Amino acid sequence: MGRTKVDRLRGKRTHGHGNTKNARGSGCTGGKGRAGSTKHKFTKYYVDFGTRINLKPKRKCKSITLETLSGLIKDKKEIDLKELGYDKLLGKGQLSKPVVIKNARVTAVAKQKVEKAGGRLE
DSSP states (O other): OOOOHHHHTTTOSSTTSSSGGGGSTTTTSSSSTTTTTTTTTHHHHHTTTTSOOOOOOOOOOOEEEHHHHHHHHTTOSEEEHHHHTOOEEEOSSOOSSOOEEESOEEOHHHHHHHHHTTOEEO
C-alpha cells in the first residue's frame, strides 16, 4: 500500500489546506446544517418564520381626472379605463358629453358628475 496524503503531511499543521479555516467540511459558513441557527445564522432560519414572504412594492393605483378623460373621449360613447391603463376616476373637472365608463373605481364626486352629464358607470 502506498503513502497517503495524510502520511506525507504529518507534522504540518494545515495538511495542505492553507489556513485552518479552509479545511472545514462546511467551508467558511460557520457550521453544517442548522448549526448556529440560534446565533449567527438566525436570519437565515427565523426571520421569515418558516414561510417565504416575497415583499414586492405595492402597486400604485393609477388615476385619471374627469378633465383629462374628457380630452380623451373624442367620438367614443364607451370607455374602458382598464384598457387605457387607469384604475380610478377622480372628480376634478367636468365631463363634456355623456359617456359609459367601464371597469373603474370611482370617487363619489366623480360619480355625481358623470351621472349629471348624462353618462353612467358599469
